[in-house]
Amino acid sequence: MTDKNTTMSQAPGPERETPGVVTDAGRTTTHTDDQVVARSLSADAFRSLRRNPLFWISSVLVVLFLLMAAWPSLFTNQDPHYGVLSRAMQSPSAEHWFGTDRQGYDIYSRVIYGARASILVGTLAASGALVLGSIMGLLAGYLSGWSDTLISRVADIFFAIPLLLAGIIFLAALREEDAIFGIPIQGYFGVIFQVVLVLVIFGWPSIMRLMRSSVLQVKPNDYVQAARALGATPLRITRRHILPNAMAPVIAVSTINLGAYISVEATLSYLGIGLRPPTVSWGVMITDAQIALRTEPYVLFFPALFLSLAVLAFIMLGDSVRDAFDPKSR
Structure with missing residues (x-):
């Protein structure tokens, strides 16, 4: 037994x-x-x-818009700057899918080419704010003490000014300038540089705050203390241990901010102080469409639709990434 x-x-x-x-x-x-x-x-x-369907939907839309911005010739072979007055204000048809505007421009080709300027502004502004805010937040969170106090108070000054209001004030002041810090601002990339510069200067404080709080959460962990006890330099500790574990929420929020920057660019262009003709962007097209809004609403509908889809796609992508990298949400 x-x-x-x-x-x-x-x-x-x-x-x-x-x-x-x-x-x-x-x-x-x-x-x-x-x-x-x-x-x-x-x-x-x-x-x-x-396993998240919203991630796949937003990813497909983001890839589609990036292709439109990088290779617009894949979607249309018409010149967005070629206007014929004899075909002005034509309704959508087989020849002109989205119709034509009051200057005879093909709206479909301008919507496709307009993605380049709008997404370029959003991408450069989000990237610049990510780099600047991450560096400042890393220094504030890791060094602490007077460095943290100084960086945080400077960030509070910029954070107190609303982004759209700052864009209106500074772009209106810089509109007549020929150069900023010795960099010419005339031409296509010059005007884009103006908008991107303002968005980066007043957009980095939110990234800095998030990075600082992430660093403060990661710094007391055992693997960071062990690396410090083994004699690792501060540069190695931040590069190998703190930065990789603190970047996930920052990247997710930057993706959301990219969509917000696209909408801010469109708003500034609509007010006449952002991108201006002959630059083609969704904001510029919305500005031109307000004249014929009551009689030909399709002139406004299509650029507004693509703008809304682009902003929604980047926001959904950022939300999906943020939820995935947040263990508390699972």
Whole structure:
């Protein structure tokens, strides 16, 4: 009887698995009888993204808009600057899918080419704010003390001014200038540089605050303390341990901000102080469409539709990435 019970107790049973445990280094560890499986936070995030339909919908839209901005010739072979007055204000047809405006421009080709300026402004502004805000937030969070106080107070000054109001004031003041810091601002890229510069200067404080709080959460972790005890330099600690674990929420919010910057550019262009003709952008097209809004609403409808879809796509993509990299939301 004893031998039988002993044999039964030693018989191999089904593998048991205990709930996953999130370690300090951001890894989800699953314990089994025979092995320990470690899954990184990034792997969990990408697995969550693959199951999120909003991520795939927004990704397809973002890729489509990026293709429109990079290679508009893939979508149309018409010149957006070629206008014929004899075909002005034609309704959508097989020849002109979105119709023509009051100057005889093909609206479809201008909507396609307008993606380049709008998305270029949003991408450059979001990237510039991400780099500047991340550096400032990293310095404030890691150094602490007077450095944190100084950077935080400077950020508060810029953060107190609404982004749209700052754009209106500074772009109106810079409109008659020929150069900024020795950089000419005439021409296509010059006008874009103006708008991007203002958005970066007044957009980095929000990224700085988020990065600072992420660094303050990561800095007390055991793997950071262990690296410091082993004699790692501050540069190595920030580059190898703090920055990779603090960047996920910052990148997600920057993606959301990209959509917001596109809408701000359109608003500034509508007010006549952002991008201006002959630059083609969705904001410029909306400005031109207000004259014929009551009689030919399609002139406004199509650029506004593409602008709304682009902003919505980037915001949905940023929300999906933020939720995936936030363990508390799962």
